[in-house]
Every structure is written in structure tokens, then in C-alpha cells.
Amino acid sequence: MTVVRSTLSEEALGVTGTALQETLVDLLGLSLVGKQAHWNIVGPRFRSIHLQLDEVVETARAHSDTVAERAAALGVPPDGRPETVAATFALPGAKSGWLRDTEVVELTVAALGAAIGRLRERIKATEQADPVTQDLLISITADLEKQRWMFEAENRAGDAG
Amino acid sequence: MTVVRSTLSEEALGVTGTALQETLVDLLGLSLVGKQAHWNIVGPRFRSIHLQLDEVVETARAHSDTVAERAAALGVPPDGRPETVAATFALPGAKSGWLRDTEVVELTVAALGAAIGRLRERIKATEQADPVTQDLLISITADLEKQRWMFEAENRAGDAG
Amino acid sequence: MTVVRSTLSEEALGVTGTALQETLVDLLGLSLVGKQAHWNIVGPRFRSIHLQLDEVVETARAHSDTVAERAAALGVPPDGRPETVAATFALPGAKSGWLRDTEVVELTVAALGAAIGRLRERIKATEQADPVTQDLLISITADLEKQRWMFEAENRAGDAG
Amino acid sequence: MTVVRSTLSEEALGVTGTALQETLVDLLGLSLVGKQAHWNIVGPRFRSIHLQLDEVVETARAHSDTVAERAAALGVPPDGRPETVAATFALPGAKSGWLRDTEVVELTVAALGAAIGRLRERIKATEQADPVTQDLLISITADLEKQRWMFEAENRAGDAG
Amino acid sequence: MTVVRSTLSEEALGVTGTALQETLVDLLGLSLVGKQAHWNIVGPRFRSIHLQLDEVVETARAHSDTVAERAAALGVPPDGRPETVAATFALPGAKSGWLRDTEVVELTVAALGAAIGRLRERIKATEQADPVTQDLLISITADLEKQRWMFEAENRAGDAG
Amino acid sequence: MTVVRSTLSEEALGVTGTALQETLVDLLGLSLVGKQAHWNIVGPRFRSIHLQLDEVVETARAHSDTVAERAAALGVPPDGRPETVAATFALPGAKSGWLRDTEVVELTVAALGAAIGRLRERIKATEQADPVTQDLLISITADLEKQRWMFEAENRAGDAG
Amino acid sequence: MTVVRSTLSEEALGVTGTALQETLVDLLGLSLVGKQAHWNIVGPRFRSIHLQLDEVVETARAHSDTVAERAAALGVPPDGRPETVAATFALPGAKSGWLRDTEVVELTVAALGAAIGRLRERIKATEQADPVTQDLLISITADLEKQRWMFEAENRAGDAG
Amino acid sequence: MTVVRSTLSEEALGVTGTALQETLVDLLGLSLVGKQAHWNIVGPRFRSIHLQLDEVVETARAHSDTVAERAAALGVPPDGRPETVAATFALPGAKSGWLRDTEVVELTVAALGAAIGRLRERIKATEQADPVTQDLLISITADLEKQRWMFEAENRAGDAG
Amino acid sequence: MTVVRSTLSEEALGVTGTALQETLVDLLGLSLVGKQAHWNIVGPRFRSIHLQLDEVVETARAHSDTVAERAAALGVPPDGRPETVAATFALPGAKSGWLRDTEVVELTVAALGAAIGRLRERIKATEQADPVTQDLLISITADLEKQRWMFEAENRAGDAG
């Protein structure tokens, strides 16, 4: 069924649709894992990181909406259902129960780092296929790289000097 | 490990913790399914229901945060990870791909109806265990019943008169 | 005709529906009488009470909307038509023409007091029937009791000391 | 009793006072009927018209306040009590119970149309008596004619082409 | 010197220019007298009337700006200099020193009443000369009549009943 | 085809409809010419007039919307298509390319002056036909006359003294 | 002297009045102790906890106002004078002088914990006496339990894992 | 005449200037046609699409300003005069008179689709000539593709399933 | 223990620290007494003074925060604990129970007057010791003198004329 007619060639659409669907799952997963850490974190940096995680969640939620609507705009129905997110989420997740603040920082650096690596590949993949989608992926990468830096800077004091 | 000491008895805590964890999954699932429908809906009522679904999502997200933080406040670590949501979500979900507007309305009425039924049981269960949690569940029920009415009124024109 | 299916039993619905319909009329009537006094008040406390009455009206209007939508959400069509309000309004009303400020204060204390007495009965009546509706009636009572206190304090200087 | 001294002649005051009192009842009645439809509407256009009706109610409430205060400013105590509204409301009203969306649109067009016809007569009647009141009635007419158009355009698709 | 060319005939311009200049002085004078009373009022209604006078001042200032700019727009340089206001202000003023609250209310009713009487004459005078200016004078009259009512209602309690 | 039924007589509707359609084209044309000058102006007063032109454009756009919706409300479909605006726009326009700031001021005074002259005729024409439309035209004239004054005052320094 | 007439029975009023007065003192005391810690805290978590304490103070102040006005609304004059607060404040307080951040966290957990224990007893005590007051106490408890969790999570990192 | 010196080579400037001028006309035309439909639409989806069209107009107006100012910034005077828009507008337009809601949806999908096709070519054309302009064209395309999807989803219900 | 090193000499610090600590207690006491009156006032000026007292409380709270943080900034730990406020508060306080509006006005004039007298001495005392602290005390005095005037003007009608 073709509901929304795409302006891209079939091939370009394939590449772009895959990039968007994968990014959607990464972002929805990040928003759930970010909230999980936001709720379960314990330790002397509780408040500071509890608040910072909400910025990650806010970023992930806002971009997930744009990404899904971009897929729809190209004629590819996005899939963000719980079962799809759980089955295809490929970033590091959280263990159950309370999480020490240090663990949370490490987890977030790792999850954001993995998400960024995947986004960088999709930026290359969509360059020819759809520069409009590529531009969106670039914005998401910029935001996640900023978030990762802030968690990494928080974690790496030992290396300084 | 006891990180946050509860003010409830063990038994009351058991009842309350279960009610909150189940409600958390219902609300996170609703927020994902609501977004799924928000993105994939097609049909002459697209804009109207597209916007209304964002109110459902907004309601579900806001309450999920309060519910999870209430669990934490009682000493029960909440679990809202993707795998947990997917494994324990018990409300009607969405099929993949584009969704007709009429299907979306029916699905939303059904999902909200099921969520409300489960909440009403938890309101009874927590009455003795923790009136503070019960009060929160009552607020969530009020909001979801309002949302369900608006979708049901939208869907039932044929019965009128 | 059943347009919106209720989640309550027939009996509970009967109790709750009646409580909500009567509350709706009380609040719509209060909003009209409050405005009547707001426009017709004369005397040295004109401005002070003219403004305070708008808070009563604002409170009554906001709650009337919530009450009517709660009735609809339970499957009971609310009735707030002019003829229904006039026929079933049971609180003290205003005489026509200009109203002295002292009269207005007395009238408002009386009208709010009557409304509160009726609400307290409905709070008891709905406790088993529908705790969600009960919670709404409790909120309305809290607001009207606050308003009544402020008018009563304004009126009772003579008793002080 | 003369509380507020008018700046108009007795005759001009008679004409103007009547025009304002009748307009007050029309607007209060419209606000109640508009809310009635806002709460009881069912059908596929539920959300769209539910929201649009609140604009009608908002318009009617805001103008009713200005109209009543204008009467008071001229020395004529306005009468907006429930019994007065019910007894003198002369526009088409709503039947009790759920209302199909198509019925609501027709009802609103009819009620606004009748209100506009009455206002146009009062615009003529007050031209000599009080141009300040006339100017107010012109503003109300402009707003109600805009609202009527939007409901009529919604209802008349069949005639198009 | 003709700086801004008027779109009106010489005669119409004469009538309109005079009406605007006189209104400007009335409004600037009212704003100064209103502030004088705002600062010097004493008595049990101090706060209530102190605040209400600022609404009169705000109204007078806003309209004085519109009136002066309308004169300029028609090619008539407006004159709102201290010496002009003092020399041509024709409304009741305030005595020096503290003012009892009852005096203030009477003074404000008198000053607003005189201003309204003069405005009503200018509304007639400008009807043919310039309906755009007339419309502005009508708006000012409506606002001042509302203010006068509120002070008069405050002052006339003794007549009520 | 009659989609929206008018409350005016055929003749009154003819006069009013023409007045509104012509005003619509004047305002849409003004908004386009105003933007053209906003973008192409050069000279030492660039910033000052660049900003002032946006106020003209903002005014013209807002009024064009009200005028078109008023036509629709009376049952006359408004026509603001590019080809209609180009074909029937009767005010002075702009030449292509960069525009000196002095040219821009002269052009704007001329265009606004012509628009005002045409509006003043329509104010007369609609007085009997439809006082509601007349009131709208009066408001537009007031705003454009204010704008014209500000440009004319900017341009006429040489005449001062 | 009876200034404001209560709607409760004497006995219910006794229970409710005591609950409200005690809660008032707890909240006013908390707001003073919270500010004391806000000003005197030192240590590496200064900024984080300095800001978090202002949320506790804000919460305590807002609820103290509602609690005192609820007492007044029931006819019980609330007592929040310095001497009363000092004499009847029963929660853990602060020592004078600078406070280490770790001490502040422990103190806040202890003070909030004690306040919550007392509130839970009053929730039970007022259930029959006045469900409106009970509902208010439930809201306060929910807020304080959320605050306590955030300080406890901050303090208990050592237990995690 | 060279007023603003460009930072681009003559050839790059030629390509970029043409792309911007054509985009300007497309966007100004879209804003006029969008308003035309906003005013003339009739049918059961009147309100929904009436509001959605204003988002298209808002988007088109905002981007037209940026595009014209970008042309000026590069030294190319933009041309958005009525006669230029009418003469060079190349997207599907609207017929005169009332427009059924279904027609409006089709028209908007077609107009946006044509605009997008033209923008995609200009994105390619400006890649080497001026990546800053290309980035702007990419943003416009993203916004118009989102708008087109929402109208297309609204129109294509029949294909779903 | 010296936590924060002061920039003042020991002697200057002694003078300044005492001035700030005494001011802190005055302001915290005023905020508690102001609220006490806000809650317990009865009489015909209830609303007017109830609202005005909240401005006193707001002023006192805001300045108490600045004063305490200034003490801390100079290295003097401020003491605002309940027991300290109760033990060292030296301004007129309130009796328990309901307070007539006339009593409240007198009490507030007296309390503010005493606070001002003490502040004026501290302004002199800190002139040489610390002009930065002196400037803060001057601001507080200006605000309290404004508040005192408004209550005194309210109370002294009898003397007027």
C-alpha cells in the first residue's frame, strides 16, 4: 500500500527509510533508558545527573518525533511500538534496580557513544540518497555529541592534569 | 539492598509497589502506542486525531514520571526499560504500518478502556495500603477517562439519536 | 441510547450521575449569580468585592466544565441549559437591581454555604460509587470553602475581639 | 432609586437600556447553550467542533461582561440571573442528551443567525440614542458573524461547486 | 508650515483638530490629577482606590498618546506642554495636600463626568468631519464611562435599597 | 452557488462586497510592496526604515485576513490570488532592484496615501449598506493614516520651521 | 468568639483543627530550617543542595499557606507566630554555624522523615472527620516524600550495588 | 550598480541568485494561494484544514523573508512584487470562489509537491555554488515535505489497509 | 572555624555582621507576623489588607534571603532558625486568634515603624564598616518605609482635612 508518495527513487528511499527507522529506535530506546537512570540513580551526584538525564531524554524525545515524521513524509511508516523498540534496540542498556551515579555516567557515555557511531554511518549513507534527511541526522549527532561530552567530562576527572 | 527506606509496612509496600510498577508499564506503553498512531494515522480526520493523540501521549508521559518517582520515593526501584515494557505491556497495541483514522479511534478507546479497568482495581487495592498512592492513581484515572470519552464520542456518532 | 459506555455499575452510575448533574447546576447558577452581583454591587467596598466575585465566578466556571465533562466521561449526558439551570437551581439567588455591598457579602456567604452543604453530602454518597468523582467533589468543596471563608471574614468584623 | 446617573436623556436611555439587557440575555444564553453542545456532541467531528464551540462560549462570555457593565455605566442595572435568562432567552436552544455533530453545527448556525438579526436591529435603534453603545453592538455583531460563517462553511459542503 | 498633509477638507480639519487638541488636554490633565490623588489619598479605602486610580491614569495616558498621534497624522501638531495643559485644562482638579478617600471618589466622579460630557459633544461634532476620529472619541468615552461608573458605584451606597 | 447566506440585502451586499474585495487587494498589494522595499532598501536610514516597513507589512497582513474573512462571513468569496492581486492592484508600486531610502519613504507615503483615499470613499459607501463593515474600514484607515504620518514626518524635515 | 462558622461537627472540628495547626508549625519550621541550611551549607555539593533546599522551602511555604487558610476556612484561627513555631516545632532542627553538605543531607532526610510520619497519622485521623482536609494532607505527604527520596538517594550511594 | 558586494564568484552567484529568486516566488505564491484556500474552503473539515493552511502560510511567509534577505546578502536584489509573483508563479493555483475541503487538500498536495520537486533541483544546483544557500533550501524542503505529508495523509484514507 | 574569608577588617566585620544578623531576624519575624495577620484578619477591609500583607511578606522574605547570603558572603554564618527568631525578635508581634482589620493596620504600622528605626541606626553604623552592606540596608529601608506609608495612610483618615 502506498499512502504517502515519496519524492525519492526506490533505492534512495530504501537507504533513507532504513536510516530513519534505526535512528527512531535508537532515540526511543535512549529516552527510556535515560528515564530509567533518571529514576534509579543514587549517590552524591544524584541531583546533578538526575537533571542532566532529563535533558538527554528531552533531546531524544524531540528528535524521535522529527525522525518518525520525516519517515512518514517520505512514505515510510515508522515503527516505534514497544515490541519493536525492545527487539531492535542495539545500544547499551541499564540493569534493573538502583544505579550508582558513577555507573550512570559510564552507561550514558557508552550509550551515547554507540548512538553517535551509528549516526555517523547513516550521515554518510544518506548523503547521496537524501540530503534533507542527512541534514536532520547531522543535527541529532551534534546534540548527542554535546551530551556525551558533558557526561564524559563529568567522568574523566582522574585523567586531567 | 535497601537504598531508600520506605515509610510503609512490608505488606503495604508490596501491594503499592506492584500497583505502581504495573501502572508505569501501562503508561509508558500507552505513550509509545500513542506516538505510533500519531505518526501512522491516515484518513480525513488525520489532523484532528493526530493532535488529540499528542495529548494522550503528553498525559501518559507526565503521569509515568510521577508514578516512577513515587515508586522510588517508597523504596521500590521502578523498571521502565524497553525490554520490561515490551515484555509486560498488557494493553491492546497497534499493528505496524499506516493506520486508518477509524482504526486509530477504536484502538485508542480500547487501550484506554483496558488501562482504566486495571487502574480501578489498583485504586481499590491501595486504599488501605497507601492512600497517597491511591490519590495519584485516582488522578491518572480521571485523566484517562476524560481522554477515553473524547475518543469514544468521536467514534459513536452512529448510535446517536 | 448509550453513546459513551460507563465503567461503573448501573447503581453506582445512578448515584454518581445525580451528584454530578446537581453539582453542575449549582456551579452554573453560582457563576450567573456571582456575575449578577459583580455588575450590580454598590457601596464603599465596590471594587474589592467586585474583584473578589470574579474569582468566585472563575472558580465556578472552571469546575462546572470539569464536572460536566466527567459526567460525559461516565456516559451521562450533562444538562446545563438555561431552562434546566433556572428550574433546578436550589441555592439562594439575588434580587434584581442594584445590590448594597453588605447584601452581596451576605448573599455570597449564604449561597456558598448552601452549595458546600450539598457537596458534603455528595462526597459521602459517591465514596463507594466512584472515588474518582468523589475526589473531584472534594476539590470543589475545598475551593468553595476557601471562598466562603473570605466573604465571611469580610462580613463578621463585629464579632471580633 | 438612581444609583449611577446616566449621561443620556430618559428616552435615549430607555432605548439603549433595552438593547443592552436583551443583548445580555442573548449572550448568556448562547454561552450556556454553547457549553451544552460542547459537552454533549458526538460524531466524527467531535474534537474539531468541541474546540470551536469553546471559542463561541469565550466570545459570548467576554461580550456579556462588557454589555452588562455598559448597562451599569449608563445607570441601568443589568439582569443576568438564571431565572431571567431562562424566561427571556429567545434564540434556538438545544435538546437534552447527546447531540450529533451535524445537529450541533445546524443549531449553532441557527442560534448565531437569530442573535445577529436581533443585534442588527439594535444597531439601528441605538444609532441616535447612544453611539457608544452602538459601537459596542457593532463589535459583537462582527464577532458573531465571523463565528456563524465558520459553522456555516462547515455545514454547507453539499452546495459547493 | 504644512508638514504632514491632511486628507480632510480645511473645515473638517478645523473641527477635528480642535476636538483632538481639547481631548488631549483633558486626558493629560486627568492623568496628572489621577496620579495626584493616587499619591495623596488617605483613609480606610486607601489601597482599593489607590490601585483603581492607576487604571484611570493608565487609560488616560494610553488614549492621550493615540489622540496626539491622530492629530499629527491629520497634519495638526498636538500641544501637550505643561504650560498648555495648565492653561487650558477645564475639568475639576484637586486641592493640594492629603485627600480623604471620600473626597477622591467624588473628585474622580466629577472629573470623569465633565470629561465625558465634553467628549459626547465632540462625538457629534466630528461625525461628518472625520468618522475615523469620531470612532476614536467613542472608544475613549466608553472607557471613561466605565471608570466613572466604578467610582460612582463606590460612592453611592447610601442611595441603594 | 450560495454557500454562506448573507444577512444583508442584495444591494447592500453588492456595495459591501466590492468595498471588501478592493480593500483586500490594496492590503495584499501593500504587504508585497512593503516587503519588496524592506528587502531592497539601501542608504543611511536602512535599519530604521527596514524595521518600520515590517510594521506596515504586519498591519496590512493582519487587516487583509480580517477583511477577507468578513467578505466570507457575508457570503462573498474573497479573491486574493496572485493573478488577481497583480491584475487589480491600483496603488503606486516599486521599481525592481535596490531602492534608495529616500525613494522608499516617498513611495510608502504615496502608496499609503492612495490606499487611504480609496478607503475613505468606501467608508462613505458602506455607511448605510453595512455599519459593521464600515467600522472595520474605519479601523484600517486609522492604522494606515498613522503609518503614513510616520513616513511623511520622516520625509518632510526640509519644510519644518 | 466564633468568627467563621464551621461546616463540621465540634468533634470533627477538634480533630481537624489540631491536625492543621500541627502541620502548619511543621511546615513553617521546615521552611526556616531549610533556609538555614540553604545559607550555611559548605562542601563540594554546595550548589546542588543549596538549590534543592530552595525547592523544599518553596514547597513548605506554599503548603503552609494552604494549611493555614484551610484552618481559617473551618473556623479555627491558625497560629504561625515566631513564638508558637519555636515552642511547638517538633522536627529535628539545625545547629548554628556552617553546615557540611553531608550533614545537611542527613538533617533534611531526618526532618522530612519525621514530618512524613506525623502527616501519615493525621491522614488517618482526619479520614472520618474531614475528607477535604485529609485530601490536602495527602498532597503534602506526596510532595514531602518526593523531596525525602531525593535527599536520601543523594546520601546512600554507599549502599548501592 | 553593485550595492552589496558578493562573496561568491560570478558564476556561483548566477546559479544561487536564480535559485533564490525562483524560491522566493514559489513561497510568496504559496502564501497567497494558501490564504485563498484558508478563506474560501467549505465542507465538513472546514476548521481542521482552515487552521492547517495557516501553518502552511506561516511557513511560506517566514521562509520567503529568509530567502529574500539571503539574496540581498549575496548582492542580488530580490523581486517579490505582485506583478513578478503573478507572472512567474509556476505552481498549481486555486480557482476563484468557494472551494470544497477535498479540493483544497488535493490542491495543497499538488502545490507543495511541485514546490518540493523544484527545491530538490535547486539543492543539487547550489551544492557547489553556495553551501550556505543550499543549507537554507534543505530546511525549506524539510518543512514543505512535512506539510505535504500531513495533507496527503489526510487525503488518502481510501488507500489504507 | 573560618569557612568563608572576609574582605573586611575584624572590627568592620563585627559591626556589619551584627547589623545583618539583627536585620535577618527582623525580616524573618516580620514575614511570620505578616502571614499571621494575613490569615487571621476579619472585618470589612479583609480582602484589601489580606492582599497588602502578602506584599509585606514577599518583601520581607526576599530581603531576608539577600541579607542572610550577604552575611555568609562576608564570612558570618547567618542564624534564622525558629528558636533564634523567637528569642531575638524585637518588633511588636501579634496576639493569637482572629484580628480585626483596624488592629492589623495598627500592628503593621507599629512593626514596620520599629523595624525602620532599627534599620536607620544600622545604616549609620555600617557607613564606614561596609558601604556595600549599607547600600543593601538602604534598599530595605526604602521598601519598608513605602509599606509603612501605605498602611499609615489607610489608618489615618480621621486626621485628614
Place this chain on the structure above:
Amino acid sequence: MTVVRSTLSEEALGVTGTALQETLVDLLGLSLVGKQAHWNIVGPRFRSIHLQLDEVVETARAHSDTVAERAAALGVPPDGRPETVAATFALPGAKSGWLRDTEVVELTVAALGAAIGRLRERIKATEQADPVTQDLLISITADLEKQRWMFEAENRAGDAG
């Protein structure tokens, strides 16, 4: 009659009261003259100076209110009546009729300069009499000196280099 009791000695009050009354007249006069120039300015810098004058007027109005209320707070009834302002205004004023932009700049520099000179003397005079009033006069001087600089910089281009 002593309505508001001053906290100052008779002598200090004399000095301070005179300083405040003179400042009040300067500021009210400035606000009237500033508006006069705002309305009557013509020339190529019309818009720029028209807007800047409103900042002068806004500053003068805000400070005049504070100054008058400070006089009242000290027990000195302020006098800002039109006749007083006209009789005692001692700064350079404006001639009637249109004013060239260059004249306006010179006038404003001169009027602000004279006001500042007078304020500087009052700052000295009140240093011992009332440091609270002195602090207020210092703030006014700072604001007027900033305004004067901006007009002087605008006027003195010829001297630059």
C-alpha cells in the same frame, strides 16, 4: 495636619521634602516635554528619536512615581498637579508646533543636562538629611545621564575624529 508621621527630624525632612518635590516637578515636566517632542518631531531621524524619546518618558514617569511615593512615605504630600508643574517647571521646554529632529536632540540634551545639574545638588543636600532619599536621587541621575549621553552622542558627530 500630620497624616503620615516621618522618621526624620524636622530639618532633615525640610531638606528632603524640598528635594523630592523639585525632582517630582522636573520629572513630570520632562515626561510631558518628552511626549511633546515624540509627537511633533519631523526629519530623517524621525523614527529613531521618536522611539528614543519614549524611553526618556518611560524613565521620567517611573521615577516620578517613586519620588512622589517617597515624599508621601516621609509625610510630605507631593504636588504634581498641572498648575504646579506649569508654575514651577524650571528646565528648558519645547516651542509649539512641529520640531525638526536636530532641534529635538538639542532640546533633550539641554533639558536632561539641566535636570542632572539640579539632581547633583540635591544628592549633596540629602546626604546627611536622608541617605535613603539620596540613594533614590543617585539612581535617577544615573538613568538621566545615560539618556543624555545617547542624545549627545547622536548630536556631536561633527566633533568626532
Place this chain on the structure above:
Amino acid sequence: MTVVRSTLSEEALGVTGTALQETLVDLLGLSLVGKQAHWNIVGPRFRSIHLQLDEVVETARAHSDTVAERAAALGVPPDGRPETVAATFALPGAKSGWLRDTEVVELTVAALGAAIGRLRERIKATEQADPVTQDLLISITADLEKQRWMFEAENRAGDAG
């Protein structure tokens, strides 16, 4: 020391880091020079350019923050210290003392022009190295080119026609 691990290759990081560091210095320098001109400008266009320069400063400050944080996010510590800015700032600066408005416009055009030229080279240099950084540089260029146009248009009136 490697504190933040980059996701780029060493070579790409070298190119990108250099581009960001140079851009940072350009922007910080521009913000200081822009403020210098904002403070020291004299001449008849004082206000207009004084305000416009603050937009340049605002733009430069906002982008400098993003650029520095992007460098940090890639693992390159940004250097914006006074000595670094002074030593490596390569754009045209300002002479000391007052600056004529014409000089300021020329200086700003020159400084922005030089900055743009350097940015365009970095856009090319980073295309392969890091498209995320390139996208940021494109945005900065777009903003600076818009600013340069506005100053150039202001300066080049002589060439027009």
C-alpha cells in the same frame, strides 16, 4: 592528556579542531570589537547602529559558545582566554576613542567580510573531516552574511540608482 575521546580520526580532528579554534577567536574578537563600537559610536545614526551592533555581539557570543563546546565535544580544549584572543585575532579591529557612525559601519562591514572569507575556507576544509562541524560553520556564515548585508546596505546609498 586525553579527556574527551573524539569520534573522528586524528587527521580529521586536526583539521576540525583548527577550524573551530580559529572561529572561536574570530567570534570572541568580533564580540569585543562590536561592543567597543557600540559604546564609542557618535553621529546622527548613533541609536540605530548602537542597537544593530548589539545584534552582532549577541550573534557572535551565542555562536562562540556553540563553537567552543563543539571543540570540547570532539576532545579539543578550546582556548578563549584574553591573551589568546589578543594574540591571534586576525580581523580588522577598532581604534581607541570615539568613533564616527560612518567609520563604525565601514569597520563592521570589513570585519564581518574578513570573518566570512575565513569561514568559507573552513566550510570547505571540514566537508570531509566532519560534516557536523561543517554544518555549524554554515549556520554561522549565514548569520554573519546577513549582518554584513545590513551594514553594507546602510553604507552604500551613494551607489544606488
Place this chain on the structure above:
Amino acid sequence: MTVVRSTLSEEALGVTGTALQETLVDLLGLSLVGKQAHWNIVGPRFRSIHLQLDEVVETARAHSDTVAERAAALGVPPDGRPETVAATFALPGAKSGWLRDTEVVELTVAALGAAIGRLRERIKATEQADPVTQDLLISITADLEKQRWMFEAENRAGDAG
């Protein structure tokens, strides 16, 4: 060249001008060093201090603007160019590269402490020369002393108890 004529004597102007120029450089330097630390900080308190530094920068920037404009208002052209700031900045600066959070806190305490010491001398120096400038320096000192306290309290936990 004398562009802006000062109201101060030559000698007073010399003292004041020097105080303002030195303060300007201190504040601009602080704002650059504060941003440097904001970007380069690493360690477990990253987020907390990263945010707090932006408050220092915001304070420094806002005051630098006021200080520079005050110099200009007195006729002294302020010098805030990069080369001047680098050459005359006399506070402790930052080393290049990443900075541990503990280092940042120490650096900020030291830099603020040095700035405060210098400001305190200028407060004395300007007391006779210009009390208006002195008042500005007092405000800046108050703000910087508050900032210094917050960093010092953060750093000195070890001394507490």
C-alpha cells in the same frame, strides 16, 4: 576631542574615568576567563560548576556594559578592545587546556577575590569624585562577593566543623 561633555570637574573625572576603565577590563577579562573555565572544566562536579560559571559570566557581561556606558556618559571613551583587555587584565587567569573542577573553583575564588579587592579601593576613590559611579561600583561588588562566597563555600568543606 570632547564629544560628550561631562558634568564632573576635571579631577573628579580623572579619578572616575580611571576607576571605570579598570573595572571594565576586570569584568571583560572575568567574562572571558569564566567562559574558558565553563568550556574546559572536567571532573565529578562538571555540570554544577559549568552552570554556576555561566552566572559569573552573565554578571560580568551585564556589569561591563553598564560600566562602559557610564564612562561614555561621563565623556570618557571606554576601551574594551581585545588588545587592551589582554594588556591590562590584572586578575589571575586560566592555564590552557582541560581544567579539573577543583582547580576551577580555586581559580574562580582567586579571580573574584582580586576583583573585589580592587573594586573596594575604587569605591573609596570615587566617594567624593562621583557618588553615582560609586553606587554602581557598590552594586558590582555586592554581586561579585555573592559569587565568590558560593565558590568558596563549595571549596572549603574540609574546614567545616
